[in-house]
Amino acid sequence: MSHYRFLIVLLILVWGLTGCAPAAVAPTSAVVATQPPADAELPSAVSQTPADEVQGKLVIYSGRSEALIQPVLDAFKAKYPQIEILLKAGSNSELANALLEEAANPVADVFITTELFTVQSLATQDVFQSYLPADADQLPAEFIGQDLTWIGLTRRARVIMYNSELVSAQEAPKSIFELTDTKWKGQIAAAGTTNGSMQAQIAAMRQLLGEEATEEWLKGLLSNEVTFFGGHTDVRKAVGSGEFKIGLVNHYYFYLQQAEGSPVGVVFPDQGEGEIGLITNATAAGIVKGAPNLAAAQAFMDFLISPEGQKLFAELNYEYPLRAGVPLRQGVQPLEGFRLAAVDVVKAALDFEATFDLMERVGLP
Amino acid sequence: MQRILTYRFVATPSRKSPASHWLAIAAGLTALFVAIPLVYIFLRAAGAEAAAWQRLLQARIWQLLGNTLLLVFAVTCGALATGISMAWLTERTDLPGRNILRAMLALPLAIPAYIGGIVHLALLRPRGGLIPQALEGIFGQPVLTPSPLGFWGSAFILTLFTYPYVYLLSGAAFRSLHASLEEAARSLGRTPWQTFWQVTLPALRPGIMAGALLVALDILAEYGTVALLRYETFSSAIFVQLAGRYDRSAASVLSAVLVGLAIFILWAELRAQGQRRFTQIESNWRPARRIALGKWRWLAFLLVAGVVSASLLVPLGVLVGWSIQAFVDAQVLEAVFRTGSRGFSSFVWNSLWTSSLAAFLAVVLSLPVALFSVRYPSRASRFIARFCQVGYALPGVVIALSLVLLVNRALPFLYATPLVVVLAYVLRHMPQAVRSSESALNQLSPSLEEAARTLGRTPLQTLLQVTLPLILPGLLAGGALVFLTSLKELPATLLLRPPGFDTLAVRVWFWAAEGFYVQAAPAALILVLAAALPLAFLLRREQIFTDESANEHS
Numbered sequence: 026m027s028h029y030r031f032l033i034v035l036l037i038l039v040w041g042l043t044g045c046a047p048a049a050v051a052p053t054s055a056v057v058a059t060q061p062p063a064d065a066e067l068p069s070a071v072s073q074t075p076a077d078e079v080q081g082k083l084v085i086y087s088g089r090s091e092a093l094i095q096p097v098l099d100a101f102k103a104k105y106p107q108i109e110i111l112l113k114a115g116s117n118s119e120l121a122n123a124l125l126e127e128a129a130n131p132v133a134d135v136f137i138t139t140e141l142f143t144v145q146s147l148a149t150q151d152v153f154q155s156y157l158p159a160d161a162d163q164l165p166a167e168f169i170g171q172d173l174t175w176i177g178l179t180r181r182a183r184v185i186m187y188n189s190e191l192v193s194a195q196e197a198p199k200s201i202f203e204l205t206d207t208k209w210k211g212q213i214a215a216a217g218t219t220n221g222s223m224q225a226q227i228a229a230m231r232q233l234l235g236e237e238a239t240e241e242w243l244k245g246l247l248s249n250e251v252t253f254f255g256g257h258t259d260v261r262k263a264v265g266s267g268e269f270k271i272g273l274v275n276h277y278y279f280y281l282q283q284a285e286g287s288p289v290g291v292v293f294p295d296q297g298e299g300e301i302g303l304i305t306n307a308t309a310a311g312i313v314k315g316a317p318n319l320a321a322a323q324a325f326m327d328f329l330i331s332p333e334g335q336k337l338f339a340e341l342n343y344e345y346p347l348r349a350g351v352p353l354r355q356g357v358q359p360l361e362g363f364r365l366a367a368v369d370v371v372k373a374a375l376d377f378e379a380t381f382d383l384m385e386r387v388g389l390p
Numbered sequence: 391m392q393r394i395l396t397y398r399f400v401a402t403p404s405r406k407s408p409a410s411h412w413l414a415i416a417a418g419l420t421a422l423f424v425a426i427p428l429v430y431i432f433l434r435a436a437g438a439e440a441a442a443w444q445r446l447l448q449a450r451i452w453q454l455l456g457n458t459l460l461l462v463f464a465v466t467c468g469a470l471a472t473g474i475s476m477a478w479l480t481e482r483t484d485l486p487g488r489n490i491l492r493a494m495l496a497l498p499l500a501i502p503a504y505i506g507g508i509v510h511l512a513l514l515r516p517r518g519g520l521i522p523q524a525l526e527g528i529f530g531q532p533v534l535t536p537s538p539l540g541f542w543g544s545a546f547i548l549t550l551f552t553y554p555y556v557y558l559l560s561g562a563a564f565r566s567l568h569a570s571l572e573e574a575a576r577s578l579g580r581t582p583w584q585t586f587w588q589v590t591l592p593a594l595r596p597g598i599m600a601g602a603l604l605v606a607l608d609i610l611a612e613y614g615t616v617a618l619l620r621y622e623t624f625s626s627a628i629f630v631q632l633a634g635r636y637d638r639s640a641a642s643v644l645s646a647v648l649v650g651l652a653i654f655i656l657w658a659e660l661r662a663q664g665q666r667r668f669t670q671i672e673s674n675w676r677p678a679r680r681i682a683l684g685k686w687r688w689l690a691f692l693l694v695a696g697v698v699s700a701s702l703l704v705p706l707g708v709l710v711g712w713s714i715q716a717f718v719d720a721q722v723l724e725a726v727f728r729t730g731s732r733g734f735s736s737f738v739w740n741s742l743w744t745s746s747l748a749a750f751l752a753v754v755l756s757l758p759v760a761l762f763s764v765r766y767p768s769r770a771s772r773f774i775a776r777f778c779q780v781g782y783a784l785p786g787v788v789i790a791l792s793l794v795l796l797v798n799r800a801l802p803f804l805y806a807t808p809l810v811v812v813l814a815y816v817l818r819h820m821p822q823a824v825r826s827s828e829s830a831l832n833q834l835s836p837s838l839e840e841a842a843r844t845l846g847r848t849p850l851q852t853l854l855q856v857t858l859p860l861i862l863p864g865l866l867a868g869g870a871l872v873f874l875t876s877l878k879e880l881p882a883t884l885l886l887r888p889p890g891f892d893t894l895a896v897r898v899w900f901w902a903a904e905g906f907y908v909q910a911a912p913a914a915l916i917l918v919l920a921a922a923l924p925l926a927f928l929l930r931r932e933q934i935f936t937d938e939s940a941n942e943h944s
Contacts, residue, residue: 084889092904111890114900119633126798132806132889219633255617258904266518267532385445385640390622390630 080107088117117221140225145374148174175311179344205245217253409849416758427792435646468549473556504614556601563597611785652783712911745876748815760827786882830864870924
């Protein structure tokens with residue numbers, strides 16, 4: 026009979042487990058609930074600690090892919106040899122959720138994203154602490170978050186790249202709305218829903234055009250058999266090799282592919298009268314509230330917008346540095362020549378959830 | 391990789407002893423530990439808002455279900471056809487070079503399918519691959535080559551790297567098959583073809599079914615390969631939900647459906663296994679005669695060589711070639727050793743220590759379960775042993791999801807430590823340890839333990855001084871299997887690793903995703919070699935390599 030007694034014990038234990046589990050699970054919505062940012066503490070002024078005294082581990086969560094951030098980390102490490110840098114690269118939303126999850130027990134010091142909506146939305150959820158980096162006055166005011174919660178780093182534009190052996194400059198689509206034209210059926214590559222820049226483009230379009238028109242555009246892409254990759258590196262390589270004729274990417278992927286010697290061309294789309302204009306966004310960084318290594322985090326933020334850091338982004342990755350006076354890499358078309366779509370970051374961040382619902386509803390992979 | 395012939399000693403019915411109670415508690419706690427992710431996922435799925443279910447039910451679940459089942463079916467069929475035919479050719483015919491081929495056919499198990507996928511994709515990618523580009527160079531215009539992408543590509547690649555399960559298990563079954571079975575059928579007037587279908591195949595069924603089960607569950611859990619080759623299944627959709635949106639409700643709902651599917655497959659196999667039994671009398675055993683292939687010999691050789699090339703030689707050759715390229719190019723070499731937060735040696739070390747610790751823990755935890763079920767057979771002990779098989783039905787993404795949610799709330803001190811990764815490996819690979827420990831104990835006569843008890847040893851002393859030393863080789867085999875599979879694990883490691891913590895698998899995945907194949911190659915090669923060592927140990931134990939002359943005289 027002993028095993029019956031045992032079974033009962035087992036049952037009770039299982040019962041206990043199932044009883045406890047729901048209690049242990051705090052509803053995520055409670056964490057997500059918007060809280061007004063705490064009264065901005067006085068931003069720690071310019072960090073004065075000499076380079077070789079800043080030390081310890083610096084944990085960086087980066088929505089920028091490892092390949093695009095590692096050279097910058099290496100340059101920082103060369104300046105601060107005492108700091109051990111620990112990088113976790115992933116998608117913006119994955120890392121943002123990890124930050125919310127860890128709020129009580131922070132692991133990361135600095136968070137870097139590839140668009141502004143995620144940092145803005147985290148700022149309203151009190152994830153960041155205020156900090157005014159050394160040369161923040163060199164950045165345009167609209168790229169500094171409220172209460173100094175985040176700072177912008179570089180700008181990037183959403184462009185159409187094409188394989189110039191397969192598509193002539195005349196033929197290439199001049200507007201993102203031409204991507205739903207059936208003559209490109211099955212010949213377009215883009216990044217999928219895990220990609221922050223794609224998410225941000227859809228969020229921007231929702232604001233510019235409204236929910237319905239954006240939904241129609243997404244459905245158009247799907248019925249046009251657009252292939253969605255995990256990231257843009259795959260997209261640019263596929264267009265470069267001619268596997269696809271057209272790719273929807275950030276501008277620097279075109280330059281990176283061109284630098285590899287592929288026959289590719291680029292269109293900065295939607296410049297015509299009455300069109301929405303070029304959609305741009307910016308990378309940004311913020312110091313996590315309760316960051317275990319504040320001194321290193323501040324030194325890193327200073328470095329990101331220093332002339333040296335900004336030049337790395339411009340030179341290695343063809344991005345548009347936000348700091349005034351840092352030159353573009355040779356050959357990169359300056360943004361000044363284009364009509365840019367005007368997107369309200371604060372509003373887009375508030376609507377970001379609805380953008381995800383939209384992607385889910387249309388079934389974007 | 392179960393021994394097909396096990397010598398089963400039946401334990402004398404146990405009297406109530408305090409030792410059995412302690413054992414029961416330890417085994418029960420292990421079962422509870424294993425149950426946590428499962429129970430948690432179902433609770434989360436049940437607790438998901440109706441809206442989440444509705445959104446998913448509208449279209450996605452059905453499409454994912456169709457995609458997943460289609461792939462599972464295709465790969466299982468492919469693996470069965472390949473595995474059985476390879477086993478038959480190497481075990482039962484006079485195939486040239488069969489001794490060396492027999493070992494080579496098993497080795498693809500050391501290559502994670504996504505690494506095989508990376509190599510085949512780099513070679514065959516439409517227009518961009520090395521082969522299409524070479525052909526374009528020769529003919530001056532694009533030549534249509536088979537694409538490794540999508541459904542057919544995924545099915546092909548996954549078949550190449552999972553058929554060894556079927557091959558090993560049916561090979562063992564072929565070897566243990568008594569010659570007289572087929573001889574009787576032949577003398578009763580069956581043609582060789584009829585004999586194969588009506589006698590040989592049914593007798594092999596337990597081995598074949600076990601192999602097919604492993605393949606099917608592997609495909610359900612597969613993430614890396616399908617993500618790479620752009621075919622959406624449940625596992626990859628869950629990963630996207632977690633990485634893209636971090637929508638836990640949707641991920642939980644999808645996970646619950648996926649686990650349900652896996653449990654259904656496990657149950658179906660159990661049912662099918664239970665229906666028929668084949669008993670062989672152990673005495674007078676002699677192997678069946680080899681069939682002379684005659685003029686088909688070389689065609690058969692080409693077939694086997696083709697399979698070995700696609701699944702072993704080509705991937706290894708390409709990885710070696712790329713690695714050499716990496717070592718020649720100073721810039722790439724620097725990147726290999728510097729990228730990542732801590733450098734190359736740390737990925738190797740992380741891979742090795744997490745997998746070893748997981749292997750050790752899984753074997754230790756499997757012991758009470760195995761002791762309880764083998765030495766004190768009862769409904770409760772059988773239930774616990776069965777229940778510990780549940781890890782087979784929990785894909786890496788699902789374990790990651792439940793641990794992400796649980797650890798931060800229940801065990802915050804473990805959060806963002808590599809131990810969570812180890813925990814995931816233990817949960818996922820526990821069944822292999824339990825099965826190995828059980829089969830080791832089954833082969834040990836309880837009379838030895840009883841003698842020790844009679845001579846005044848306490849149960850604990852008996853366990854430590856008699857049982858453990860005798861079953862150690864069996865435990866090591868279980869540990870080697872857990873080590874091997876943990877080393878290859880990708881999705882749970884990707885989702886659970888703390889900042890700056892990279893393993894070989896993660897590194898290869900990141901580099902290859904960015905298209906840095908040459909840079910990824912040395913890490914991939916080391917991963918394959920590290921996996922080949924425990925595999926070689928296991929194959930030797932299963933006597934895959936034994937000389938056939940020794941086999942024929944035994």
